[in-house]
Amino acid sequence: MTHAPAEVAIEYHIAESEARRRFGSPRLKGLALLAPAVVVAVLFSLIPLAYLFQVSLTQDSSFFFTAQYTLDNYREVFSRYRSAIVVTVYLAAMASLIDLVFGYPFAYILVRKIRYREFVRTMMTFPLFGPLYLAFGLFYILLPNGPLGPLFTMLDINVAQYLFSQAAVLFSMAVFTFPFMVMNIGAALSNVDPMLEEAAKTLGAKPWQTFVRVLFPLSWSGIVAGFLMCLGWNLGVFAQPQLLGSPAEQAVLSIQMFNKGLVQFNYGLAAALGILLMVMAFAVTWISLRFSRGALGA
């Protein structure tokens, strides 16, 4: 015996109104389900960041005794630590650019020519285990008696000169963020119909013309998203310059912040450096979200 549709609708309606009586409105219930996440985010992300901003406006460590409010920390950041800002932005931009130049062909080949994509994806997770192991491994490779020593000797390359150099830092930064670039450009390219390239070719376009006039405009969104994502990660870089760079030349904001805050206990200055880095990272994220209209479409 089957229910007539109307009967089902009535029963469903009754069940629904009973649920409503027992648990309140769906809006309240939704908020209740969301509550733990919001509490955690407010307690351990929003409040510490607001607190950091407050501390950044106080002299040295005075905040914890008798707070003396001042803008001196920010003045110092923009005068004495200007070189740190410049080197942070420069390294992040260069590493992201390297990713773009080398990542675009990689993503194109991956999407258009390769059938063993799962294998490539699996191998690409190695850098994502962290910049720490990456820097550690590269350090050993660059040692004069490293595993590739004979190869470099044969090619007449003195690898040891790259130890503690900008080149090594940039290379390790680029390798760490490479998968993010490939992922974004690959996603954009897989939405481009291969027929369009065929059509351009049939109509007599040379490969570079097809790239400039067809592929590049159609994958623009992926390029922007990938570049900004790499930039966001690279702005907060810490391990690579710390292990592979020189303390004087690659003293990026994260490292300065660690030294000021946890070595010299100048919390005010460390907080100001942190706020600056956060503003830079949020600006990058904001632009990228504007471009992608929100990754989740929410």
Added chain:
Amino acid sequence: MASVAASAPMPAAGRRGFRLRWLGEALAHGYVWAWLAVFALPFVATLAYSLRTPDGEWTISAYQYVFGSFTGNLLLSVQTTVITIVLNLVIAVPAAYAIVRYPIPGKSFVLSTLNLSLYTPAAVMGVSLVIAYAFLFRIPQTMTGLIAAYVVGTFPLMLVPIIVALRDLPTVFEEAARTLGATRMQTFWRVEVPLLGPGISAGILLTFVIIFNEFLVTLFIAGPSTTTAALRVYNLTRTAGFQPSTAALATTMQLVSFVVVLLFFRFFGSRYLKGTYLI
């Protein structure tokens, strides 16, 4: 007839074109393989270093430390990772459900607040938490603080794949179960959770890969009793230089991570990882 045509000598231009195309293909695949080698090289080098003595002999003696003085760090890493995953699930599954299935006022604003920690550089998060823990919450260098930092930093990553999976899931299954008399809880546990399996496991994988290898936030907020294995690698590198024993620990960490990733890809594929941290 076709076979005759195929075996007939090709015109010179055609043969050159074929050869050029073959060369292009080989270069394309070679380019990808060269990058894959670059990705794996630091790991392979670390592995090789962990197996060498200063005299150039091969030995596994460096691994005695992994099962000796580093065991505590490794166990702590496993422990914090597991606790974080459980807490992330408890927080993220209801939140994702609410975001997809319930009317939430100011949904995009709420999502941005939840994702705030995702956009904060790790060092900034570290310095903000070390100050807040020491002077506001009074939980400096504790396990509680460490776990809280891990949870706030990774539950948004758990949220994304579950939201994607829930969006893909038509509501007809839910409606059918409800029509047949199942309560909301029964529907959720018996119908939706099994269907959401891949999305939830993608979130678990992301949390695992990040927390198991996290050292930067940990460097700021951990104390002597809460040194995770990844932080131990960093500390040893800074204080003792590059030692085979450190390499052995770094190798073990990467190997465990890689095996987990392999198992995940084997069972679930990479579909639900799209648009997240891992590919």
